[in-house]
Ligand SMILES: Nc1nc2c(ncn2[C@@H]2O[C@H](COP(=O)(O)OP(=O)(O)OP(=O)(O)O)[C@@H](O)[C@H]2O)c(=O)[nH]1
């Protein structure tokens with residue numbers, strides 16, 4: 001089912017009425033007037049937004065890489081600057097940034113768009129950045145059996161900007177290395193150098 005179209009969270013669609021009801025209750029509990037004009041449609045809007053931002057639950061990330069091609073290119077492939085939006089599982093606040101994926105194929109390559117779809121599948125959920133990073137690396141390793149994988153994810157977390165410690169502009173960078181990237185500092189440097197170009 002994954003990979004060919006953009007997904008909505010059908011669980012959210014099925015439970016639309018209940019979610020709308022609970023959003024309305026929260027609005028009341030924070031002291032809002034749910035009858036004022038600007039808020040009348042808000043529970044429905046929030047629910048429609050959940051359909052999109054939690055669409056990843058509908059996608060098996062491994063299936064996204066179901067279509068691969070046999071190709072004897074055993075050199076570094078990088079897709080960088082893949083923009084993602086996710087929700088922190090601690091506060092349900094957005095975090096967003098860019099994911100950079102590099103791998104060295106071993107006879108099998110992935111369609112380039114599928115790497116971006118993989119990022120979508122793992123980020124459109126409640127997440128932590130570290131797990132996003134390692135899931136991408138592990139799923140690529142499992143599905144393509146490449147010589148190596150390196151993933152770098154950059155993120156800005158609104159739960160650290162708008163509230164709490166209030167440090168806007170701080171960036172979190174996470175990386176995951178698998179296979180030959182683990183043992184070769186030269187490969188890791190090549191990947192990082194190509195990210196800067
Ligand atoms: N490691 C990691 N931490 C995250 C991520 N997103 C949010 N957090 C952190 O999750 C932690 C939750 O800490 P708690 O002490 O339970 O929650 P809190 O009282 O709201 O913490 P503060 O944000 O420090 O006010 C915070 O330190 C957040 O910065 C993430 O992707 N990775």
Ligand SMILES: [Zn+2]
Pocket residue numbers: 088089090091092093157159160
């Ligand atoms: Zn948070």
